[in-house]
Amino acid sequence: MSDDARDKAPRALNLFIQGLILYSIVTVALETMPTLSSYGLFFRISEVVVVVIFTVEYLAFWALSKDRLRYPFRFMAIVDLLAILPFYLQLGIDLRSLRALRLLRIFRVLKMGRYSKALQTLGEAFQRAAPELAVVGYTVALIILISAMGLYYAEHDAQPEVYTSVPAWSWWAIVTLTTVGYSDVYPVTPVGKIIASAIMLTGIGFIAVPTGLLSSTMTDILRERREKGQGAQNAP
Amino acid sequence: MSDDARDKAPRALNLFIQGLILYSIVTVALETMPTLSSYGLFFRISEVVVVVIFTVEYLAFWALSKDRLRYPFRFMAIVDLLAILPFYLQLGIDLRSLRALRLLRIFRVLKMGRYSKALQTLGEAFQRAAPELAVVGYTVALIILISAMGLYYAEHDAQPEVYTSVPAWSWWAIVTLTTVGYSDVYPVTPVGKIIASAIMLTGIGFIAVPTGLLSSTMTDILRERREKGQGAQNAP
Amino acid sequence: MSDDARDKAPRALNLFIQGLILYSIVTVALETMPTLSSYGLFFRISEVVVVVIFTVEYLAFWALSKDRLRYPFRFMAIVDLLAILPFYLQLGIDLRSLRALRLLRIFRVLKMGRYSKALQTLGEAFQRAAPELAVVGYTVALIILISAMGLYYAEHDAQPEVYTSVPAWSWWAIVTLTTVGYSDVYPVTPVGKIIASAIMLTGIGFIAVPTGLLSSTMTDILRERREKGQGAQNAP
Amino acid sequence: MSDDARDKAPRALNLFIQGLILYSIVTVALETMPTLSSYGLFFRISEVVVVVIFTVEYLAFWALSKDRLRYPFRFMAIVDLLAILPFYLQLGIDLRSLRALRLLRIFRVLKMGRYSKALQTLGEAFQRAAPELAVVGYTVALIILISAMGLYYAEHDAQPEVYTSVPAWSWWAIVTLTTVGYSDVYPVTPVGKIIASAIMLTGIGFIAVPTGLLSSTMTDILRERREKGQGAQNAP
Numbered sequence: 001m002s003d004d005a006r007d008k009a010p011r012a013l014n015l016f017i018q019g020l021i022l023y024s025i026v027t028v029a030l031e032t033m034p035t036l037s038s039y040g041l042f043f044r045i046s047e048v049v050v051v052v053i054f055t056v057e058y059l060a061f062w063a064l065s066k067d068r069l070r071y072p073f074r075f076m077a078i079v080d081l082l083a084i085l086p087f088y089l090q091l092g093i094d095l096r097s098l099r100a101l102r103l104l105r106i107f108r109v110l111k112m113g114r115y116s117k118a119l120q121t122l123g124e125a126f127q128r129a130a131p132e133l134a135v136v137g138y139t140v141a142l143i144i145l146i147s148a149m150g151l152y153y154a155e156h157d158a159q160p161e162v163y164t165s166v167p168a169w170s171w172w173a174i175v176t177l178t179t180v181g182y183s184d185v186y187p188v189t190p191v192g193k194i195i196a197s198a199i200m201l202t203g204i205g206f207i208a209v210p211t212g213l214l215s216s217t218m219t220d221i222l223r224e225r226r227e228k229g230q231g232a233q234n235a236p
Numbered sequence: 237m238s239d240d241a242r243d244k245a246p247r248a249l250n251l252f253i254q255g256l257i258l259y260s261i262v263t264v265a266l267e268t269m270p271t272l273s274s275y276g277l278f279f280r281i282s283e284v285v286v287v288v289i290f291t292v293e294y295l296a297f298w299a300l301s302k303d304r305l306r307y308p309f310r311f312m313a314i315v316d317l318l319a320i321l322p323f324y325l326q327l328g329i330d331l332r333s334l335r336a337l338r339l340l341r342i343f344r345v346l347k348m349g350r351y352s353k354a355l356q357t358l359g360e361a362f363q364r365a366a367p368e369l370a371v372v373g374y375t376v377a378l379i380i381l382i383s384a385m386g387l388y389y390a391e392h393d394a395q396p397e398v399y400t401s402v403p404a405w406s407w408w409a410i411v412t413l414t415t416v417g418y419s420d421v422y423p424v425t426p427v428g429k430i431i432a433s434a435i436m437l438t439g440i441g442f443i444a445v446p447t448g449l450l451s452s453t454m455t456d457i458l459r460e461r462r463e464k465g466q467g468a469q470n471a472p
Numbered sequence: 473m474s475d476d477a478r479d480k481a482p483r484a485l486n487l488f489i490q491g492l493i494l495y496s497i498v499t500v501a502l503e504t505m506p507t508l509s510s511y512g513l514f515f516r517i518s519e520v521v522v523v524v525i526f527t528v529e530y531l532a533f534w535a536l537s538k539d540r541l542r543y544p545f546r547f548m549a550i551v552d553l554l555a556i557l558p559f560y561l562q563l564g565i566d567l568r569s570l571r572a573l574r575l576l577r578i579f580r581v582l583k584m585g586r587y588s589k590a591l592q593t594l595g596e597a598f599q600r601a602a603p604e605l606a607v608v609g610y611t612v613a614l615i616i617l618i619s620a621m622g623l624y625y626a627e628h629d630a631q632p633e634v635y636t637s638v639p640a641w642s643w644w645a646i647v648t649l650t651t652v653g654y655s656d657v658y659p660v661t662p663v664g665k666i667i668a669s670a671i672m673l674t675g676i677g678f679i680a681v682p683t684g685l686l687s688s689t690m691t692d693i694l695r696e697r698r699e700k701g702q703g704a705q706n707a708p
Numbered sequence: 709m710s711d712d713a714r715d716k717a718p719r720a721l722n723l724f725i726q727g728l729i730l731y732s733i734v735t736v737a738l739e740t741m742p743t744l745s746s747y748g749l750f751f752r753i754s755e756v757v758v759v760v761i762f763t764v765e766y767l768a769f770w771a772l773s774k775d776r777l778r779y780p781f782r783f784m785a786i787v788d789l790l791a792i793l794p795f796y797l798q799l800g801i802d803l804r805s806l807r808a809l810r811l812l813r814i815f816r817v818l819k820m821g822r823y824s825k826a827l828q829t830l831g832e833a834f835q836r837a838a839p840e841l842a843v844v845g846y847t848v849a850l851i852i853l854i855s856a857m858g859l860y861y862a863e864h865d866a867q868p869e870v871y872t873s874v875p876a877w878s879w880w881a882i883v884t885l886t887t888v889g890y891s892d893v894y895p896v897t898p899v900g901k902i903i904a905s906a907i908m909l910t911g912i913g914f915i916a917v918p919t920g921l922l923s924s925t926m927t928d929i930l931r932e933r934r935e936k937g938q939g940a941q942n943a944p
Contacts, residue, residue, distance in 0.1 A: 212450030214920030448686030684922030
């Protein structure tokens with residue numbers, strides 16, 4: 001699990017690489033803005049410099065690793081490779097969109113220092129609530145499908161040109177159940193509105209259950225830690 | 237409560253039936269897409285095959301059940317029947333929309349294995365919070381009606397052509413209270429906006445109370461289980 | 473606090489009055505539908521019958537009360553009066569909208585039977601969380617005002633005809649913070665969008681804090697009850 | 709931390725200043741309404757009067773403070789100065805928008821009386837949940853960026869004139885993840901809708917985790933207080 005060489009790398013180097021990842025992501029985002037299209041040359045040079053540094057970093061940590069055979073198959077090493085590979089492959093086809101994979105490198109920062117315990121707490125809370133969350137997810141998938149079918153048959157004649165199939169109404173069901181509520185489609189018939197009302201009032205439960213689950217498992221984890229701590233204190 | 241014969245059925249058969257249910261639902265959904273209308277014959281044949289298998293399965297488990305007189309009146313057996321009945325009845329009228337009932341069969345999967353305990357926990361949490369949830373539901377129904385009446389009288393003159401009755405504004409109230417917020421209708425007068433603001437800020441409480449209720453009852457259930465577990469350990 | 477005569481009234485009478493209240497509210501709502509305007513005479517007769525029964529009920533319980541001087545000033549008696557008064561006063565001006573006050577009568581049902589304990593639990597949870605909820609409400613009011621001012625100055629030049637004042641942008645701030653999100657107004661300038669993004673991400677906290685508060689106070693109430701119960705069991 | 713002279717000021721003066729702050733904010737908001745533009749002279753006189761009183765108050769409390777050298781550098785004194793400074797500086801340029809800083813003065817009220825303990829509880833809950841909230845915030849930032857990139861490449865060809873860059877789609881991602889859901893932009897392609905569906909269903913988790921965190925840390929704080937209280941009672 002450990003990155004060996006990287007763990008011993010000076011803090012300044014880690015911060016520099018983190019900064020470079022952030023810089024790289026921001027330029028990838030800004031490059032798409034039409035108002036900045038005149039800076040095209042700057043973005044291309046910037047990209048080359050970033051990829052060269054990332055490549056040197058990747059090769060250096062590979063060379064410094066204890067187990068050079070397994071290193072390239074580690075999860076974080078694969079992420080590092082995915083961050084630079086699209087650049088080398090795009091000679092033929094346009095793989096620029098894959099540069100978004102570079103974002104995955106940011107997760108490395110979460111493995112550092114004081115966040116690792118927080119990550120562990122969150123992970124444990126999700127793991128304990130997993131079976132209940134699975135049941136909730138399953139029920140939600142059912143509600144989405146039933147809603148989509150119900151509204152398709154209710155609205156089919158009233159809005160024939162707008163939404164014409166069950167998969168299309170599934171999009172509506174997801175937009176509604178998550179309470180996002182775009183206005184690209186909504187029921188207009190009385191029957192459709194009654195079905196939709198029932199779905200929306202259910203949507204509240206959809207939010208309530210996962211929140212309640214995480215809250216109670218996290219409360220449980222905090223109590224266990226406290227009791228373990230007290231037990232240790234009471235021991236002579 | 238037990239399905240007898242079905243409980244002893246080989247795991248492979250259960251998985252096959254589950255897969256067939258999923259396949260059946262997906263084809264029912266895809267059949268409605270206009271871009272796939274040329275595959276009409278395939279969908280019709282597919283439907284016949286699925287219903288035949290479901291019918292054979294239904295009759296086989298009936299034949300294998302210990303109590304053949306009561307079997308058809310069991311909840312899961314009725315669900316199984318509802319999944320195939322619309323096909324046989326649709327000679328006269330179009331009952332295709334009832335095929336959505338097939339979705340209910342999916343609930344069978346939740347009765348299996350490791351999810352049953354999670355279902356039980358969720359059910360117990362809802363049951364304990366039931367009286368409080370009923371009071372919340374009652375209050376929400378009141379808020380919806382009062383909002384609808386208030387906005388009908390406030391917006392009646394400003395938007396006469398859009399929303400013209402209290403039931404129509406009830407739709408608005410539900411869309412708003414659940415924070416979905418389509419833009420098919422919204423208040424335009426200052427009085428209407430002030431009433432709507434009060435309703436929306438209440439909407440937050442609408443989400444907060446059920447979530448808090450479920451969270452606290454679930455915390456309570458987890459503590460009870462822990463204490464019971466400790467009690468069992470302490471016992472000699 | 474007690475309604476004396478009403479408490480001793482037969483259950484059938486209470487149910488009949490409750491049903492009549494519900495019927496009255498539904499007809500008041502339906503009467504506003506243009507498609508039902510031809511049933512105007514029915515609605516008018518229905519209204520007269522309802523008000524006559526409510527009046528007889530009001531006078532009867534007054535006559536049966538032990539303290540006839542104070543009875544008309546009780547909260548529930550005032551609500552009962554408000555439910556019928558608009559009918560008698562509307563000879564001169566149109567007070568039909570005040571018939572919505574009849575909804576208040578529904579609260580009487582919550583005082584009955586098994587819901588009273590749930591109401592008490594909810595009330596206690598809100599009461600304990602009151603100071604924290606007040607601080608949250610205060611902060612929310614501040615965020616709404618600051619957002620409205622910020623967006624007014626950011627969007628003033630870009631959308632001069634749409635939203636032209638700080639109170640108008642306050643409506644936007646409330647619609648956004650509660651995550652309802654109509655599309656009647658939204659920022660279009662980069663500065664406006666950045667400010668709005670900050671407000672929306674804060675909006676999540678707006679939902680999180682009251683929910684967390686209610687959840688923790690309700691958990692606390694449930695623990696207290698359990699400990700009191702255990703104490704009573706342990707006592708000889 | 710203490711305001712010395714202000715702490716000993718009579719309650720009536722504090723209430724008067726609070727009322728004046730509220731009045732000042734309301735007039736700043738109303739002044740922007742086009743329908744009230746004819747009252748321009750009133751608003752200007754009102755502003756002068758308010759600023760003169762605020763200036764006298766500022767100078768008086770400075771004069772009465774024990775440590776006159778450090779007083780102007782205190783946080784609340786800087787806030788007080790920011791509330792009046794824009795008025796004196798706006799001779800040259802228009803700094804009216806900075807008058808919104810006056811809102812910060814309202815925070816003073818939260819330092820008073822019975823709210824200080826509630827503020828402390830909320831502050832402690834946020835502080836304890838800080839590392840977990842930071843991890844959540846980090847993950848959310850990642851989800852926003854990945855979503856924006858994904859939808860930019862998915863929708864680029866279908867809606868070239870609407871949304872044309874990754875930063876523009878970031879706005880969409882924030883509007884959607886917070887479940888606000890304006891309808892100024894939404895995916896129209898099947899791929900875009902599938903990505904968006906995944907993001908929306910994640911958005912629920914986005915709300916669930918901070919709520920659960922605050923709920924469990926607040927439950928923890930309440931338990932600690934209770935145990936401390938019981939310990940004190942048990943002590944002789």
